[in-house]
Amino acid sequence: QKEVEQDPGPLSVPEGAIVSLNCTYSNSAFQYFMWYRQYSRKGPELLMYTYSSGNKEDGRFTAQVDKSSKYISLFIRDSQPSDSATYLCAMHNTDKLIFGTGTRLQVFP
Amino acid sequence: GAGVSQSPSNKVTEKGKDVELRCDPISGHTALYWYRQSLGQGLEFLIYFQGNSAPDKSGLPSDRFSAERTGGSVSTLTIQRTQQEDSAVYLCASSLVGGPSGNTIYFGEGSWLTVV
Secondary structure, eight states, rough: OOSSSEEOEEEEEEETEEEEEEEEEEEETTTTTEEEEEEEEEEEEEEEEESSSSEEEEEEEEEEETTEEEETEEEEEEEEGGOOEEEEEEEEEETEEEEEEEEEEEEEE | OOOOOESSSEEEEOTTEEEEEEEEEEEEOOOEEEEOOOOTTEEEEEEEEEESSSBTTTTTOOOTTEEEEGSSSEEEEOOOOOOOOGOOOEEEESSSSOSSSSHHHHHHHEEEEEEE
């Protein structure tokens, strides 16, 4: 079993839809949770960062962490074609980040 | 620019040849990471450097892989006797400090390696 599980998609939604992206993990010691966005042929860029359980909102993006269920989510409201990318969840394990496989999102006009 | 710089951006090499991939981190960043991303896969940790400490090499897949970081700045990832399964994007990242904290890890655009 991988430490971090993420559905690879692809996920295709119409513009304006609410998108829900999710990851599950197995290591209860994880405390720091991130979401990265990766455009085609580019490096990942940090989108959201959350410490421990709870919600964090930034514009159209909301990150949720439920440590009791070992489940994290990223919600995108009013999705735009420019949101089309691969979204990777990541968690800190000691000194390194452990990544999910990424979910490819396509938002069509 | 001020971001993480990687070279070459693309490399095609013959099976059995050695390759070197270079990473120039953001100035002042003490932590440097190498990850590998294969088609349809997530990012696989390879190696982590933090200041003058011994690197964490736990992710290197075989002894054909090695990395060094000179003067606490530029890093080189070397793959000896390349195999076709080494074909992937090799991503370098850096952060101001290491460890599980809120500091942001910045990625370069990767070196796309194809072994034919």
